[in-house]
Amino acid sequence: MAEQTARIPLIAGNWKMNLDHMQAVDLVQKVAWGLKDAGHDQDRVEVAVFPPFTDLRSVQTLVKGDRLELAYGGQDLSPHASGAYTGDVSGAFLARLDCTYVIVGHSERREIHAEDDAVVASKVAAALEHGLVPVLCVGEGLEVRQAGRRVDHTVAQLTAALDGLSAEQIGRVVVAYEPVWAIGTGEVAGADDAQQMCAALRAELERLAGEETAASVRILYGGSVKAASAPELLAQPDVDGALVGGASLDADEFVRIVQFDSAF
Ligand SMILES: O=C(CO)COP(=O)(O)O
Numbered sequence: 001m002a003e004q005t006a007r008i009p010l011i012a013g014n015w016k017m018n019l020d021h022m023q024a025v026d027l028v029q030k031v032a033w034g035l036k037d038a039g040h041d042q043d044r045v046e047v048a049v050f051p052p053f054t055d056l057r058s059v060q061t062l063v064k065g066d067r068l069e070l071a072y073g074g075q076d077l078s079p080h081a082s083g084a085y086t087g088d089v090s091g092a093f094l095a096r097l098d099c100t101y102v103i104v105g106h107s108e109r110r111e112i113h114a115e116d117d118a119v120v121a122s123k124v125a126a127a128l129e130h131g132l133v134p135v136l137c138v139g140e141g142l143e144v145r146q147a148g149r150r151v152d153h154t155v156a157q158l159t160a161a162l163d164g165l166s167a168e169q170i171g172r173v174v175v176a177y178e179p180v181w182a183i184g185t186g187e188v189a190g191a192d193d194a195q196q197m198c199a200a201l202r203a204e205l206e207r208l209a210g211e212e213t214a215a216s217v218r219i220l221y222g223g224s225v226k227a228a229s230a231p232e233l234l235a236q237p238d239v240d241g242a243l244v245g246g247a248s249l250d251a252d253e254f255v256r257i258v259q260f261d262s263a264f
Pocket residue numbers: 014106178182183184185186222223224225243244245246247
């Protein structure tokens with residue numbers, strides 16, 4: 001097993017399709033102020049928000065104009081660079097808005113938009129091509145879990161999404177383990193469960209890209225993370241952060257999640 005190196009934890013807020021434009025601008029300011037008040041240091045714990053596409057330009061203006069300690073990214077991207085793909089948003093456009101990250105393969109896109117492993121892999125490749133860091137989501141549904149196949153299933157999703165990438169490219173990816181049954185349900189994976197899965201994902205990264213790369217890749221947990229559950233989850237050696245949905249829409253709660261390590 002790869003030894004743990006200094007991986008800077010990442011706390012990421014996936015706003016999903018919530019908040020109108022004015023509310024989104026208000027939330028990003030509240031989060032930034034809350035972080036400032038809490039003495040947040042982006043080099044110690046990195047914070048990123050993922051608003052809807054239509055808010056990204058305003059978020060860019062706020063973050064750059066006020067030099068906010070906050071990264072941001074898109075919730076999805078097109079596998080294509082440009083052209084006749086009505087409704088798609090290119091990684092090139094996200095890069096022009098100074099996005100650092102883009103979420104790829106979220107279970108809601110896999111399920112609702114029928115994105116299969118091949119589509120997810122092409123989106124990971126597109127993100128990397130445009131200099132974006134893909135936050136690659138993997139995780140099992142309840143049926144798979146009950147059948148006792150959760151590790152095999154989730155590791156296979158990772159393998160498929162990284163197919164054909166070099167070790168250097170894999171080293172630029174963030175992985176998020178999001179068990180589908182825990183998303184938006186209030187049910188959190190136990191810290192032991194999360195650790196076991198994240199360790200299995202890291203072992204697969206090691207097989208694909210070598211020990212050094214595997215030790216450097218951040219693996220997040222997502223699924224009903226709240227300020228109360230974050231410290232135990234994030235204390236696990238292979239859990240390097242959280243991908244937060246509902247709780248990221250509440251600035252105070254989200255900032256409390258970011259402060260997970262002061263709760264130890
Ligand atoms: O899907 C998620 C983040 O991407 C998790 O959402 P919740 O935190 O609302 O369960």
